[in-house]
Amino acid sequence: MRAIPSSAAGPxxxxxxxxxxxxxxxxxxxSRYRRSMLGPLWAVIQPLVYMLLFLFLGxxxxxxxxxxxxxxxxxxxxxxxxxxxxxxxxxASSLISNASIVKKIAVPREVFPLSVVIVSLLDFLISLVVxxxxxxxxxxxxxxxxxxxxxxxxxxxxxxxxxFMLASGIGLALAAFGTYRYDVFFAVPLLLQAWMFATPIxxxxxxxxxxxxxxxxxxxxxxxxxxxxxxxxxxxxxxLSLLAVAVIVTIVIWALVWPVFRxxxxxxxxxx
Amino acid sequence: xxxxxxxxxGVWKRYGLPLVPALRRQWRQWVGxxxxxxxxxxxxxxxxxxxxxxxxxxxIVGRNGAGKSTLLKILAGVTxxxxxxxxxxGRLFPMIELNAGIHPxxxxxxxxxxxxxxxxxxxxxxxxxxxxxxxxxxxxxWFDRPVRVYSSGMLARLGFSVAVxxxxxxxxxxxxxxxxxxxxxxxxIDRINEMIARDGTTLLLVSHSPHEVESLCRDGILLDNGVPxxxxxxxxxxxxxxxxxx
Numbered sequence: 001m002r003a004i005p006s007s008a009a010g011p012x013x014x015x016x017x018x019x020x021x022x023x024x025x026x027x028x029x030x031s032r033y034r035r036s037m038l039g040p041l042w043a044v045i046q047p048l049v050y051m052l053l054f055l056f057l058g059x060x061x062x063x064x065x066x067x068x069x070x071x072x073x074x075x076x077x078x079x080x081x082x083x084x085x086x087x088x089x090x091x092a093s094s095l096i097s098n099a100s101i102v103k104k105i106a107v108p109r110e111v112f113p114l115s116v117v118i119v120s121l122l123d124f125l126i127s128l129v130v131x132x133x134x135x136x137x138x139x140x141x142x143x144x145x146x147x148x149x150x151x152x153x154x155x156x157x158x159x160x161x162x163x164f165m166l167a168s169g170i171g172l173a174l175a176a177f178g179t180y181r182y183d184v185f186f187a188v189p190l191l192l193q194a195w196m197f198a199t200p201i202x203x204x205x206x207x208x209x210x211x212x213x214x215x216x217x218x219x220x221x222x223x224x225x226x227x228x229x230x231x232x233x234x235x236x237x238x239x240l241s242l243l244a245v246a247v248i249v250t251i252v253i254w255a256l257v258w259p260v261f262r263x264x265x266x267x268x269x270x271x272x
Numbered sequence: 273x274x275x276x277x278x279x280x281x282g283v284w285k286r287y288g289l290p291l292v293p294a295l296r297r298q299w300r301q302w303v304g305x306x307x308x309x310x311x312x313x314x315x316x317x318x319x320x321x322x323x324x325x326x327x328x329x330x331x332i333v334g335r336n337g338a339g340k341s342t343l344l345k346i347l348a349g350v351t352x353x354x355x356x357x358x359x360x361x362g363r364l365f366p367m368i369e370l371n372a373g374i375h376p377x378x379x380x381x382x383x384x385x386x387x388x389x390x391x392x393x394x395x396x397x398x399x400x401x402x403x404x405x406x407x408x409x410x411x412x413x414w415f416d417r418p419v420r421v422y423s424s425g426m427l428a429r430l431g432f433s434v435a436v437x438x439x440x441x442x443x444x445x446x447x448x449x450x451x452x453x454x455x456x457x458x459x460x461i462d463r464i465n466e467m468i469a470r471d472g473t474t475l476l477l478v479s480h481s482p483h484e485v486e487s488l489c490r491d492g493i494l495l496d497n498g499v500p501x502x503x504x505x506x507x508x509x510x511x512x513x514x515x516x517x518x
Contacts, residue, residue: 019393019395020392023373023386023387023389027373101372104372105350105392106348107347180289226513264289267290267352270288270289270351271288
C-alpha cells in the first residue's frame with residue numbers, strides 16, 4: 001500500500017513528469033506555426049525586423065556603444081532579456097492555461113512553469129543564430145573583431161543556465177500567486193517594463209549615477225546582461241563580482257520560492 | 273485485507289488554500305468563541321469513509337454538488353483532503369477531463385500522443401497501442417485532421433479511446449460516457465466491463481445515468497451534501513437516489 005501522492009515526486013512520478021514536460025514543449029512548437037504560411041521562418045523574421053529597426057534608431061539617435069556598432073551592443077543584451085521576460089510572463093499563466101491537465105493528474109506542478117521556460121529557451125537559441133549572423137557580418141565584412149569562439153563555448157552555457165534558473169525561480173513565484181489571484185497578469189508587464197529600464201540594455205552602465213550604483217547592481221539581470229556582452233561583444237570573461245550577485249540572488253529566490261510553491265501547488269486544482 | 277485497493281477514512285474536504293481558514297479558526301479559538309464545524313466550511317466532503325476491494329465496481333450517485341467528483345479528485349491525488357486518511361494501492365487512472373491538454377490545431381493522431389503523455393504513457397508504449405486506439409475511436413480519415421474541425425462527440429471518442437487503452441488497476445470514471453452516440457456508449461460500457469472481468473480492474477463510477485450504473489456497477493453509494501447516506505446494490509441505490517431528488 002502506498003499513500004496517495006498529492007503531487008508528490010517518486011521515481012515513477014518523475015518519469016511521468018518528464019514525459020509530460022516534453023509533450024508540452026513539443027505541443028507548443030508543433031502547433032505554433034501550424035496555420036501560418038511562412039511557418040518557423042517567423043522565428044527568424046521577428047529578430048531580423050527588430051534588428052533593422054534598431055539599426056535605424058541607433059543611427060538616428062547617434063547611440064553610443066563602447067565597442068562595435070550600437071545594434072550589436074543592444075542585441076547582445078536584448079536577446080537574453082527577451083528570453084527572461086518571455087519566460088517569466090508565460091510562467092504566470094502556465095497553470096491556468098493547462099487547467100484541465102492540472103485537474104486531471106497528480107503530476108508535480110513544476111512541470112507547467114518549467115515547460116514554458118523551456119519553450120522560451122528554445123526561442124532564445126533560435127534568436128542566438130540571428131545574433132551570431134550579425135556578429136559574423138561585422139567580424140568578416142567590417143573587420144570588427146567581436147566574440148571569441150572559446151569564450152562563447154565556455155560562458156554561453158553557464159550564462160544561459162543562470163538566466164534559465166533566475167527566470168524559472170521568479171516564474172514559480174508568479175505561477176504560485178497568479179493561479180490564485182489574477183493581479184499578477186496586470187502587474188507583470190508593468191514590472192518587466194520597469195525592470196528592463198533598470199537593466200543596461202539600451203544604454204551604457206556608465207550613465208548610471210554613482211550614488212545609485214550599489215542598488216543598481218543588486219539587479220541580477222545587470223550582471224547577466226553585461227556578462228553576455230562581455231562574452232559576445234568584447235571577447236572577454238565577464239565581471240565575476242556582478243555575476244556573483246546574480247548567482248546569489250537566484251539561489252535566494254529559489255530558496256524562498258520553491259517551498260512556498262510546493263505548498264500552495266497542492267491546492268491548484270481547487271481553484272482552477 | 274490485502275484486496276482492499278482504495279481505503280478512505282474520515283475524509284473532510286473544503287476547497288481552496290487552507291491557510292486563511294486555519295488562521296481564522298485559531299483566532300476564534302483565541303478570543304474564546306471556537307468555530308463550529310459548519311462555520312469552518314463550506315465542506316464538499318464531510319467525514320466520508322469508503323472501502324473498495326479489488327475487482328469491485330462501485331457506483332457513486334447523488335445530486336449536483338454532492339461531492340462525487342471531489343471524492344474522485346482526492347483519490348486521483350490532484351487535491352489533498354483537509355482531514356482524514358486516503359490509501360490507494362496500485363496504479364490508478366482518472367478518466368476525468370478526457371480531453372485535457374489537446375490542442376485544436378493538431379490532428380487527432382498528434383493529440384493522441386499528447387493525451388498519452390498526459391496519462392503517463394511513454395512514446396514506445398503509445399506506439400504499440402496506436403493501432404488499437406485508432407480502431408477504437410472509429411474516426412477514419414478524420415483521425416489525421418485537426419481536432420478543431422471535430423464535433424463534440426468525435427472529440428469524446430478521441431479522449432475515450434486513449435483512456436480505455438491505458439493499463440490500470442483502478443479506474444475512476446466521472447460522467448464521461450454520455451457524450452458519444454448510443455453505439456459508442458455501448459462499446460465503452462462493454463470495454464469497461466471487459467477490463468473489470470478480464471484484467472481485474474477496479475471501477476469507481478460517477479454517473480447520473482441509471483443505465484450506466486446498472487450495467488457497470490455491483491455496488492454503490494449515494495452522497496448527499498458530502499455525506500454518504502446510503503450504500504447498497506444498484507437497484508436499491510437508484511431508488512434511494514430518486515427519492516433524494518424528487
